[in-house]
Amino acid sequence: xxxxxxxxxxxxxxxxxxxxxxxxxxxxxxxxxxxxxxxxxxxxxxxxxxxxxxxxxxxxxxxxxxxxxxxxxxxxxxxxxxxxxxxxxxxxxxxxxxxxxxxxxxxxxxxxxxxxxxxxxxxxxxxxxxxxxxxxxxxxxxxxxxxxxxxxxxxxxxxxxxxxxxxxxxxxxxxxxxxxxxxxxxxxxxxxxxxxxxxxxxxxxxxxxxxxxxxxxxxxxxxxx
Amino acid sequence: xxxxxxxxxxxxxxxxxxxxxxxxxxxxxxxxxxxxxxxxxxxxxxxxxxxxxxxxxxxxxxxxxxxxxxxxxxxxxxxxxxxxxxxxxxxxxxxxxxxxxxxxxxxxxxxxxxxxxxxxxxxxxxxxxxxxxxxxxxxxxxxxxxxxxxxxxxxxxxxxxxxxxxxxxxxxxxxxxxxxxxxxxxxxxxxxxxxxxxxxxxxxxxxxxxxxxxxxxxxxxxxxxxxxxxxxxxxxxxxxxxxxxxxxxxxxxxxxxxxxxxxxxxxxxxxxxxxxxxxxxxxxxxxxxxxxxxxxxxxxxxxxxxxxxxxxxxxx
Numbered sequence: 276x277x278x279x280x281x282x283x284x285x286x287x288x289x290x291x292x293x294x295x296x297x298x299x300x301x302x303x304x305x306x307x308x309x310x311x312x313x314x315x316x317x318x319x320x321x322x323x324x325x326x327x328x329x330x331x332x333x334x335x336x337x338x339x340x341x342x343x344x345x346x347x348x349x350x351x352x353x354x355x356x357x358x359x360x361x362x363x364x365x366x367x368x369x370x371x372x373x374x375x376x377x378x379x380x381x382x383x384x385x386x387x388x389x390x391x392x393x394x395x396x397x398x399x400x401x402x403x404x405x406x407x408x409x410x411x412x413x414x415x416x417x418x419x420x421x422x423x424x425x426x427x428x429x430x431x432x433x434x435x436x437x438x439x440x441x442x443x444x445x446x447x448x449x450x451x452x453x454x455x456x457x458x459x460x461x462x463x464x465x466x467x468x469x470x471x472x473x474x475x476x477x478x479x480x481x482x483x484x485x486x487x488x489x490x491x492x493x494x495x496x497x498x499x500x
Numbered sequence: 501x502x503x504x505x506x507x508x509x510x511x512x513x514x515x516x517x518x519x520x521x522x523x524x525x526x527x528x529x530x531x532x533x534x535x536x537x538x539x540x541x542x543x544x545x546x547x548x549x550x551x552x553x554x555x556x557x558x559x560x561x562x563x564x565x566x567x568x569x570x571x572x573x574x575x576x577x578x579x580x581x582x583x584x585x586x587x588x589x590x591x592x593x594x595x596x597x598x599x600x601x602x603x604x605x606x607x608x609x610x611x612x613x614x615x616x617x618x619x620x621x622x623x624x625x626x627x628x629x630x631x632x633x634x635x636x637x638x639x640x641x642x643x644x645x646x647x648x649x650x651x652x653x654x655x656x657x658x659x660x661x662x663x664x665x666x667x668x669x670x671x672x673x674x675x676x677x678x679x680x681x682x683x684x685x686x687x688x689x690x691x692x693x694x695x696x697x698x699x700x701x702x703x704x705x706x707x708x709x710x711x712x713x714x715x716x717x718x719x720x721x722x723x724x725x726x727x728x729x730x731x732x733x734x735x736x737x738x739x740x741x742x743x744x745x746x747x748x749x750x751x752x753x754x755x756x757x758x759x760x761x762x763x764x765x766x767x768x769x770x771x772x773x774x775x776x777x778x779x780x781x782x783x784x785x786x787x788x789x790x791x792x793x794x795x796x797x798x799x800x801x802x803x804x805x806x807x808x809x810x811x812x813x814x815x816x
Contacts (some may be wrong), residue, residue, distance in 0.1 A: 283675045290677025290811055294684075297803050300794065375799040382803055389810050408676075 281329045283401070285322055289406040292318045293385065296417040299437055300381045300424070301374045306363045308433045309351055312440075316346030319440050325449050328401050335447055338458045342443070343460050344443060350436065350469045354429070357473030359480055362429055371424050381417050388413035403448040411445025414438070428479065428486040432472040439465055501592070503756050508582055508592040514765055515581040519736035520544035520729065522769075525568065526776050529701075533784045548725050556721030562621055569617035570719065570726035576610035577733035579603075584660045584737065585744045587764040589668065589752040591661040599658035600648045600741070607734060611637055614715045614727070621718035622775060625707040629714025632791065636711060639798040640692050647686050647803040650812055651746070652677060660741065664749045677694045681748055681808035688801035690742055690779075692794075694735040697783040699794055709788075734770075 295315040320343040329334025342429050355363075392409035409432065418438030425431050439461070480486050510695055523581035524541035533537025559568065566774060580603040582594040598606070614631060618626035620674035652658040654673070673679060692699045695712035707714055716727040753760040 283673070286811075287675045287680055290807070293677075293807055293811075294681065294804065297800075297807065301800060309576045361613050374796045378796075378799045378803045382806055385807060386810055389813075 281325055285325050285403055286406045288318050289410045293410045293413060296414045296437060297381055300377050300417055300421050305429050307431050312433050312436060313347045313351055315437065315440055319444050322444060326447055329346045329397060334455050336460055341462045345466055349466060353469050354473050358429055358476050360481065362486060371426065377424055381420060384420060385413040388416055393417040407448030408445050411441045414441025414444060426487050428476045428488055431488065432469065436465060504593040507588060507761055508594050511586045512578050512581045514586060515578065515733055515736055518769060519732040520548060522736055522772055522776065523732040525773065526780065529776060529780045530783060533780060548729055551725035552722055554721040556723055559621055560578060566617045566620045569613045570723040571686050572613045573610045573730035574726040576606050577730060577737045579606050580737045584741050585664050585752060586740050587753055587761055587768065589664060589754050595661050601658060604644055618715040623718050625714045625717060629710050632711045635713060636692055636794060639795060640689055643689050643801045643805050644686055646809055647682055650682055650809045653812060660745045663744045667749045678808040681804050685801050685805035685808065686746060687743055690738050692798060695740060696779060698786045698789050698797055701788050702758035739772055739775055743775055
């Protein structure tokens with residue numbers, strides 16, 4: 276570790292970040308998923324603040340602050356407001372693959388991403404990238420995997436947001452000088468995404484009484500009901 | 501040299517003497533969390549005393565395995581106690597007799613005999629509990645291996661004393677992601693191996709739901725006392741490895757003076773009290789998992805350990 280204390284704290288954050296991604300694969304309850312997402316976003320913000328602070332880039336500090344406000348606070352609040360409470364408290368059993376097998380697949384993905392990151396790191400070795408890049412990539416893959424395995428709308432949304440988090444997590448280490456307007460746009464995008472999907476979920480829930488994506492394949496006329 | 505042999509014996513005695521105390525503390529704290537008064541923390545000693553003074557009843561059909569098992573269950577943790585740092589931070593006389601894997605194997609041997617004895621006695625609940633224990637322990641085994649190998653990889657040795665020295669020497673590595681995750685995985689293993697709540701309910705008396713307890717149902721008198729004491733010592737030894745090798749390698753005696761070694765006893769007990777508080781919080785805030793959810797719990801432990809390993813192998 277070149278950076279001593281800051282480096283190892285960042286590495287610790289990375290480890291916990293990876294763990295939340297894994298937890299997201301295996302958590303059954305929707306509320307638990309959301310909770311993991313909140314933890315993950317806080318970890319992302321912490322990493323951004325750390326890297327920003329140590330490389331004196333106020334862009335990253337601003338990104339960290341924006342993340343800290345939007346993701347752990349505003350997005351859960353929005354989802355809580357738009358999505359009916361019943362969806363959060365229900366125990367979601369509908370996993371396409373059971374949790375243990377999912378965890379093993381996820382493990383394979385994580386190992387794979389370390390291999391990929393190795394190649395990438397050889398090309399561009401930034402300071403904190405050794406920790407953030409592989410963990411970001413594996414978070415991305417795990418988010419994609421969660422997206423395919425989950426059948427409910429809200430966990431799928433959370434999986435998309437996780438992928439966005441992970442891409443950020445890798446990005447802040449590779450490109451610390453990214454202009455603030457891009458970061459702002461992405462943060463706003465995530466907000467709008469959460470809002471729209473939340474509203475859609477609410478509508479679907481009102482119409483059909485469930486939010487299982489797999490069961491929404493048939494088209495129905497309005498008058499049929 | 502004689503001092504090192506004596507301290508080694510002292511270490512074994514400490515494990516023997518204080519294991520029931522820790523079990524009692526654990527039970528008492530749990531009762532307090534549930535806003536009950538609970539028995540005195542000395543209750544396990546009284547139980548042992550009572551059981552040692554009772555007659556033993558052995559089924560006429562039981563074979564020698566049934567008779568031998570309590571002694572194996574009692575002695576195995578004592579052997580492990582010789583190998584691990586309980587009081588001192590320098591290797592004692594028997595330290596190089598076996599490494600962490602050796603310790604794991606010795607504990608597994610005791611578990612193996614306990615299962616055989618449970619089947620031997622012919623109690624219908626015995627084989628059921630034995631098979632469940634096997635299920636839990638074969639899921640725990642790979643996690644144990646990965647935890648030990650990762651830790652050994654960091655320290656360059658599988659001898660617990662050397663691993664412990666390594667953490668004392670470089671506290672910067674203490675917050676490395678691999679170390680934190682290893683600690684987490686090991687905590688989950690301890691919960692599973694000592695039959696604590698998300699996996700097993702030690703306070704339950706319903707035979708159908710038992711995992712760990714049902715193996716010693718058939719024992720009475722001295723046999724029951726030895727099994728009970730052995731179980732308490734096993735928990736003590738596991739907590740010792742967890743604390744002294746992984747989490748808090750400080751507070752052990754660094755010199756060979758008698759005072760330092762004696763001072764280490766209350767420090768170790770204090771650290772263990774902290775760990776017990778954590779375990780009690782975990783136990784009180786979770787519900788017991790259904791039998792087939794246990795594989796998920798241990799799968800999570802496995803994933804945590806493997807993530808720690810790859811983080812170690814690739815990131816540095």
